[in-house]
Amino acid sequence: MTPPLLCAGLEIALNRTLALEPAVLAQCQRLSGRRIELCAETLGWTLSLEFHAAGVRVLPVAEGEPDVRLRGSPAELIGLGLRQLRGEPSLGGLRVEGDVELLQRFQRMLAEARLDPEEWLAPLIGDTPAHRLAQGLRGLFGWGRQSLSTLGLDTAEYLREETRDLARAADVEDWMQAVETLREDADRLEARLRRLEQARA
């Protein structure tokens, strides 16, 4: 059974997001009672998302048939969550059964409710300063991301080329090819030995 605390965590996160935008909560009320089911196939876990006036409730057990069901591996479901965070509506390799429109609507609601710093800052400091501050913050975070990425690349290169703690991609490929050749040779030797044993018998 799906861990109830996982459901609770997802529910709390979704409801905090949806509550950022009153218009989105009003949509939740209109969708009251409709359900989206997420099935992580290899784990056998089910997450049932049901709309109500205050957002969604997420339960590990489903009562009756959902309006729409998404099936996929846990990695595919996590991928869906990450893409949603980046604002990409793609469903990846997930299989959808049922009302696709409900799913797309929920994705749009999550996108609408995403935190907009400009909107939050404007009532406090005014429209223009809010826009400039938000741009500044974006620039700062962008610079931070770029710096982190460069630092990551430099560190990886140092560990590969200088200390030799990490293997280079080409070396790993050569090694994997060598393992594959050895495995094939061992298979051939085993087959030859079997034939020789049969000939002796």
Next chain:
Amino acid sequence: MTDPRPPRPTTHFGFQEVPVTEKQARVRGVFDSVASRYDLMNDLMSMGVHRLWKRFVIDLAGVRAGERVLDVAAGTGDLTREFARQAGPRGLAVLSDINAAMLGEGRRRLVDAGVLGVPAAQANAECLPFAEASFDCVTIGFGLRNVTDKDAALRSFHRVLKPGGRLLVLEFSRPLNSGFAKVYDQYSFKLLPLMGRLVANDEASYRYLAESIRMHPDQDTLKGMMERAGFARVQVYNLTGGVVAVHRGYRLE
């Protein structure tokens, strides 16, 4: 010669069987005794983790601005304080407890925390003095095990909830792992009364608290009781290996 009068109904008070009419007074005695050191007691019993358990209940309750919340057996008002902030000026959070000493302590703490305008009601959970369908959310934290007639209390919670409203019960429960349960038993029955004696000079009250936890219905039994009281979508969330469980159910009709 046999006594022709029917036997008086009894209930448990810790591990003792006492007449139903006596339990309320005895529980009152315990809480009158511990009210001024209630937070210390909670910290001792849970080793401080009760703050995280309460945080989980607050997050799971998801109270929104404008909602009406009733906190039953509110104790020192830890939950009420957050609910009052979340409900905001358009909403309402009510601090409720059957015990006058605890209620007074709760009101004092709320004022100290700068949370004003929270109504306080001395009320019995079994027959709440509120109109039908008057709250969006009802919570009871570490209080249900002290209620004499738990089924009546659950029916009462159901009655005061609006359709779509939710009940959250935070209560000590049964550890899920038998090895851990043995360690927990030793802690509850040996260490806890000893700490009660050393820290609060009140061993009997702390022994009652440990015993009352053992007599409280386990996770599945309480879930069944909530469903029989009319709650739907009842879900159990075990915390700290089942030492504590949060039960959440909805009044749908």
